Amino acid sequence: MEAVQHDYQRISFLRSLGRSDWAYAALLVVGSGYAFQLYGDYMDVYEKGILLLTAAMFVGLGWFWKPMRILLPVVALLSLFGISQYHGELARAGQSFWLKYLFASQSAIMWMSALYVMATGGYWFGLALRSDFTNRVSAGITWSATAMGLIGLMVRWYESYLIGADVGHIPLSNLYEVFILFSIITALLYLYYEQHYHNRQMGAFVLPVISAAVAFLLWYTFGREAQHIQPLVPALQSYWMKIHVPANFVGYGAFSLAAMVGVAYLLKSKGFLASRLPELEVLDDVMYKAIAIGFAFFTIATILGAMWAAEAWGGYWSWDPKETWALIVWLNYAAWLHIRLVRGLRGAMLAWWAVVGLIVTVFAFLGVNMFLSGLHSYGTL
Amino acid sequence: MQTPSHTSFSRAVYELLSSMRLAISLLTVLAIASIIGTVLKQNEPYSNYMIELGPFWFKAFAALGLYDVYHAGWFLAILVFLILSIGFCIYRQTPLMLREIRSFREHATEASLRGFVHQAAYPVATEEAATVQRLTGYLAGQGFRFKVRTGGGEAQPALVAAKTGSMTRLGYILTHAAIVIICLGGLIDGNVPLKVQELLGYKKTESRDLPSDKVPAISRLTPANLSFRGSVSIPEAGTADVVYLNLADGYLIQDLPFQIGLKKFRIEHYATGQPKSFESDIVISDRDSKKAFEGTVSVNHPIIYKGIAIYQASFGDGGSRLTMSGWNLLSPVAKPFPFKGEVNQSSRLANGDAQYTVEITDFKMFNVQDTEERAEDAVEPGGFWQKASRIMGDAASSAPQKHVHNVGPSYQYKIRDAQGQAREYHNFMLPMQIDGRSYLVSGMRAAPNEPFRYVRFPADENGGVEGYMRLRATLFDKASHPEIARRFAAGAMPGTTVNEALRAKLIDSTGKVLEIFARGGFEELAKFIESAVAKAEQEKAAETYLKVLERALFEANQLARERAGLKPLPADASTAQFVRESLNAINDSFYYGSPVYLQLKNYEEVLSSGLQLTRSPGKNLVYGGSVLLVLGLFAMFYIRERRIWLLVKPGEVLFAMSSNRKTLDFENEFNQHKQNLAGLLKG
Numbered sequence A: 001m002e003a004v005q006h007d008y009q010r011i012s013f014l015r016s017l018g019r020s021d022w023a024y025a026a027l028l029v030v031g032s033g034y035a036f037q038l039y040g041d042y043m044d045v046y047e048k049g050i051l052l053l054t055a056a057m058f059v060g061l062g063w064f065w066k067p068m069r070i071l072l073p074v075v076a077l078l079s080l081f082g083i084s085q086y087h088g089e090l091a092r093a094g095q096s097f098w099l100k101y102l103f104a105s106q107s108a109i110m111w112m113s114a115l116y117v118m119a120t121g122g123y124w125f126g127l128a129l130r131s132d133f134t135n136r137v138s139a140g141i142t143w144s145a146t147a148m149g150l151i152g153l154m155v156r157w158y159e160s161y162l163i164g165a166d167v168g169h170i171p172l173s174n175l176y177e178v179f180i181l182f183s184i185i186t187a188l189l190y191l192y193y194e195q196h197y198h199n200r201q202m203g204a205f206v207l208p209v210i211s212a213a214v215a216f217l218l219w220y221t222f223g224r225e226a227q228h229i230q231p232l233v234p235a236l237q238s239y240w241m242k243i244h245v246p247a248n249f250v251g252y253g254a255f256s257l258a259a260m261v262g263v264a265y266l267l268k269s270k271g272f273l274a275s276r277l278p279e280l281e282v283l284d285d286v287m288y289k290a291i292a293i294g295f296a297f298f299t300i301a302t303i304l305g306a307m308w309a310a311e312a313w314g315g316y317w318s319w320d321p322k323e324t325w326a327l328i329v330w331l332n333y334a335a336w337l338h339i340r341l342v343r344g345l346r347g348a349m350l351a352w353w354a355v356v357g358l359i360v361t362v363f364a365f366l367g368v369n370m371f372l373s374g375l376h377s378y379g380t381l
Numbered sequence B: 001m002q003t004p005s006h007t008s009f010s011r012a013v014y015e016l017l018s019s020m021r022l023a024i025s026l027l028t029v030l031a032i033a034s035i036i037g038t039v040l041k042q043n044e045p046y047s048n049y050m051i052e053l054g055p056f057w058f059k060a061f062a063a064l065g066l067y068d069v070y071h072a073g074w075f076l077a078i079l080v081f082l083i084l085s086i087g088f089c090i091y092r093q094t095p096l097m098l099r100e101i102r103s104f105r106e107h108a109t110e111a112s113l114r115g116f117v118h119q120a121a122y123p124v125a126t127e128e129a130a131t132v133q134r135l136t137g138y139l140a141g142q143g144f145r146f147k148v149r150t151g152g153g154e155a156q157p158a159l160v161a162a163k164t165g166s167m168t169r170l171g172y173i174l175t176h177a178a179i180v181i182i183c184l185g186g187l188i189d190g191n192v193p194l195k196v197q198e199l200l201g202y203k204k205t206e207s208r209d210l211p212s213d214k215v216p217a218i219s220r221l222t223p224a225n226l227s228f229r230g231s232v233s234i235p236e237a238g239t240a241d242v243v244y245l246n247l248a249d250g251y252l253i254q255d256l257p258f259q260i261g262l263k264k265f266r267i268e269h270y271a272t273g274q275p276k277s278f279e280s281d282i283v284i285s286d287r288d289s290k291k292a293f294e295g296t297v298s299v300n301h302p303i304i305y306k307g308i309a310i311y312q313a314s315f316g317d318g319g320s321r322l323t324m325s326g327w328n329l330l331s332p333v334a335k336p337f338p339f340k341g342e343v344n345q346s347s348r349l350a351n352g353d354a355q356y357t358v359e360i361t362d363f364k365m366f367n368v369q370d371t372e373e374r375a376e377d378a379v380e381p382g383g384f385w386q387k388a389s390r391i392m393g394d395a396a397s398s399a400p401q402k403h404v405h406n407v408g409p410s411y412q413y414k415i416r417d418a419q420g421q422a423r424e425y426h427n428f429m430l431p432m433q434i435d436g437r438s439y440l441v442s443g444m445r446a447a448p449n450e451p452f453r454y455v456r457f458p459a460d461e462n463g464g465v466e467g468y469m470r471l472r473a474t475l476f477d478k479a480s481h482p483e484i485a486r487r488f489a490a491g492a493m494p495g496t497t498v499n500e501a502l503r504a505k506l507i508d509s510t511g512k513v514l515e516i517f518a519r520g521g522f523e524e525l526a527k528f529i530e531s532a533v534a535k536a537e538q539e540k541a542a543e544t545y546l547k548v549l550e551r552a553l554f555e556a557n558q559l560a561r562e563r564a565g566l567k568p569l570p571a572d573a574s575t576a577q578f579v580r581e582s583l584n585a586i587n588d589s590f591y592y593g594s595p596v597y598l599q600l601k602n603y604e605e606v607l608s609s610g611l612q613l614t615r616s617p618g619k620n621l622v623y624g625g626s627v628l629l630v631l632g633l634f635a636m637f638y639i640r641e642r643r644i645w646l647l648v649k650p651g652e653v654l655f656a657m658s659s660n661r662k663t664l665d666f667e668n669e670f671n672q673h674k675q676n677l678a679g680l681l682k683g
């Protein structure tokens, strides 16, 4: 920024990268190269492609949003440490101190859950006390929760292979696992906007939706014993799962975030918490940004889902309830985007629409599994 | 010459179709309409809807096309409207957008620039040429392209018109064109062409159950058919050269340009019993080239041949051969008769004068069931923290597999009487453990939409059904009743001092109870009590009779064993339970609906593989459109179009800026430029 003001030259993105950016990229390249060397023989060509793209994507992500350069290596290091404590034996989860209290997948996920709930409380305190310090602490807790969640998923991935070589799979295969992913992605999106808009008050609204996901997760664990790693049914044994599911959850996460910001918008426009919340223009802007990124990723996810369906079921579109609800969600947000372009329809109407959008999204994500039957078999309650 | 009213009408239609409000309405309506098909199960056989909805609503729903919403005329009409609307939008906007991409709008006037929301003015001291140079240098440094309109004196000052990010406009064209392309691809692959042929009477769905080669040409589609999606089930060692396109009220047959033979169908299981893979080894024999080749299709791994993709879709029984024992449930015969059958075939069965047909409908070698307590009951008690601490240090591995296990083969058949009434049975081959005791279980239902109700035949000490059947035969053998009654009386009134008359009375009434029960079970007994006993005494009498019946049946069992040359059973709780359960099972037999119970003794499994075959030429359009869609979306969202005008007047520079989207980023950028320009023009 300094440079721009001096000679008013905009510097190109590549030239703006510093030494730490390149070190980070080098770390990722070496890391994925090592993984490639270790496991390349077990991967098919698609999986190799996915590894390569993931590495490139994380490099890009880290360059674009600097805190990622810390989060990702920390998660990698701690996950590797956790994994190393197993010595190849599952039973060590309950014996090794580090695993039992921190890094065994269930322990890490419990930490994640506790921390997200704490952060939610923290943001509300911050809002009530108008204390930026409290909010900053809450942001720190949110970061830690996210790290623990990611570590939990990584270690779980490893554990699944310890259960059996044929059982092992990426932890994105059932409702339990994707709820963790949902919490993490929503938190990361929020943290990005928090930084981008220099505004921490929205946390009080976004974190509750993550806490709700955590509550579901805990009920699912204690009430339904859903945390166990199950082998994959044949339909899910596909590399498509690795890309279709995360893309979908960027969509779901972004839409949920937009809805919660919509709630803040509505409250503020009715005069509640008016002096504590950011300007309406800011809230509107966050909603738009979130829905735009959500829409783009949801589109990609739906296309990937169609390609997967074409391979697994013999048709890229079968009007299966899950597919159809994805279309409904998509149409809903397409409508939202167009409403925003019509003069006279913006404002509270858009915020309402985003809030209703959350109901539609939750139904597509949970309700379909609970109430409707179809070809999608991965998650019944 | 056009009449003005005509012009204004088509103008109005054009305006409406390309209006944004219509677009929003169409998107919303389409979303709401789509919900219907997810709530009501689609493309079920019509008879199912009839049963579920009743005749009135069945007709109403059928008229609205709700059984296949996504191909209903009105649904397609909404889609067509949307496509038209997008088409008009593109038609209307594209020239505009292309102009925007090309033009720098260097003809903006000072008045119009002053009307901008985002504008600022700066005093300058430098010459026009120098100022312009400084400004263009700045713009280039900021990544803007520009055009300079040199000044023509006082009346027309110099103007620098700059812009960047115009490609976002291309994004608009790509996105919206992509939607049209995808819909077209979908239309080609959907069964719209088929529906049209049907409407015109070229094709007619077949609803009879015919062998595929007997289906008439009007219900067949040739291999030249552009797109289809059908399925076929092939038994092991069988072949198929057609697929069935299932439509709500029947089916059509699609002839294939090749024949598929199934060599073997395989299911593999994980250690926990869940299925791990479904694979079919197939042989494809080309009709034209007469060449054949082999391959394996499995879930997620189709084979594509001649543009037709072959998928593993399902599996089932392909005609397993079953050897069974038939037990006559309501007769004094203790021996079973042999019975052989094949899944999907029917055989005759005679019972006295009555004629029956047995249609074996299914056989399953594995049945994984949750027989023990369910996981939720197994959750240990304890507060939240105890539970949480149990979870800590858990590698998520202790899956509750112990609750599920394989209960062995099951088989299903229908028994149809001479009047055509059928009942369906669902039996398990092996004894099932329920609450620590074993039973042979047989389920019965009178209609396909009912749940099965299960009869439990208690297993004997060898785990077989023979012991029960022996007892049952003895009970139905009237000639044995006096002996049973005598033994019962001897047990009930031991010793010799007992009044002979009393004993004879007991023997007599016991015989009567046995006879009544053998005629119609508990219900018959209840009827008897109601007619013969005073109201006040009925309850007590029922209790007594039940006790008599149980004790008598115990004796009957000993008698049956004696006759079969077996040791008597001890008079303990276990035997008592066996007798009580036998009593219940005999009573249930009166409601079993068929005089025979078919017990599976031996089987030879033959599986069939359900394959789905599709030809979808529209797929490339859909995928191509999808790529355009994604590119277009990112272009629209992340390339921001911004324009800057700098009007260089003597002594003053007017700065104006605009964008096609109002966002905070734009506000920030405007302020940044405003500040930069102030600095630049000062120095």
Ligand code: HEM
Pocket: A334, A337, A338, A340, A341, B017, B018, B019, B020, B021, B023, B082, B085, B086, B089, B093, B169, B172, B175, B176, B179, B633, B636, B637, B660
């Ligand atoms: C499924 C259907 C449609 C999809 C997915 C879609 C998608 C989009 C998207 C994502 C945007 C960008 C919004 C933004 O940048 O905030 C957009 C803009 C726009 N759409 Fe659509 N659209 C659809 C149908 C239509 C229809 C039917 C019309 C016709 C009225 C239309 C007219 C427009 C216009 C005029 C713009 C603004 C372009 C601009 O100012 O750059 N769209 N559309």
